[in-house]
Amino acid sequence: MEIIIDIEDPVPLFAQVMEQIKKAVLSGKKNPGEPLPSIRQLANDLELNNKTVAKAYRLLERDGVIQARGYRGTFIHPDAKANSRVDLTAWVLEELNETIEALRVKDVTDSEIRIAFTNIMNNHVN
């Protein structure tokens, strides 16, 4: 894997890993079924913490870009190419923005929106 990590970059490390794996899929450098380096291996290569790479892998799996097969390792997802095009972040932004705009037109202040948001996020058990 030719992944380059820039510690100076404001983009979080785990996000940089995600970006570059997605790019490798979209450009055809990595194809469905092909194996990825193990979490520990990649973390070692990039001089990152295991947890940082694990986080990237976890999110990539949720997004259908990769598949974790336990002790057998991690592989590119069959639908990786299509799923790499989906920008979940943008979608979340749209959904939230729609709701917030609806509140604002009713003269709900940003303060009040923030307070409500904080309440919701805090009274939640993960």
Place this chain on the structure above:
Amino acid sequence: MEIIIDIEDPVPLFAQVMEQIKKAVLSGKKNPGEPLPSIRQLANDLELNNKTVAKAYRLLERDGVIQARGYRGTFIHPDAKANSRVDLTAWVLEELNETIEALRVKDVTDSEIRIAFTNIMNNHVN
């Protein structure tokens, strides 16, 4: 006015002021047309900053609980009782919660939701 402010309370000061004025209206301690202490007066009594009380008054006026008549002072709104029952906060909570729940069932993490939320609120000009 028998307003009691608790600095230890995590509820923001301006919200505490709002709550108690609404309560006074609902309990009949304050009736439509009756005057409220001036912003500076109340701020002085409660040992709060003018701006904090002004914020509470501004929001209460938006909610139709009080009426500001410029140099003449501030008074209880004619429809204060009905409008005090409208819990805008609860409504905002519901609206937001609905959207957030929809995101969560799609395995969007709370972290991602928070990041998106912060983006939206910051790129907004009041």
Place this chain on the structure above:
DNA sequence: ATATGTACCATGTATGATAAGGGTACATAT
């Protein structure tokens, strides 16, 4: 043994943003 993903405990650090306060000023009226 060695390696896989995964899960849990924990800490530190830095950033960002809120709420609150301080000050000053204005037009309006008594």
Place this chain on the structure above:
DNA sequence: ATATGTACCCTTATCATACATGGTACATAT
């Protein structure tokens, strides 16, 4: 003069959060 609501300027302190890190452990397989 004095008081009203309102609108700006700027500052500060506290808090919450994300990120990254460290360690340990487990079931599973080669």
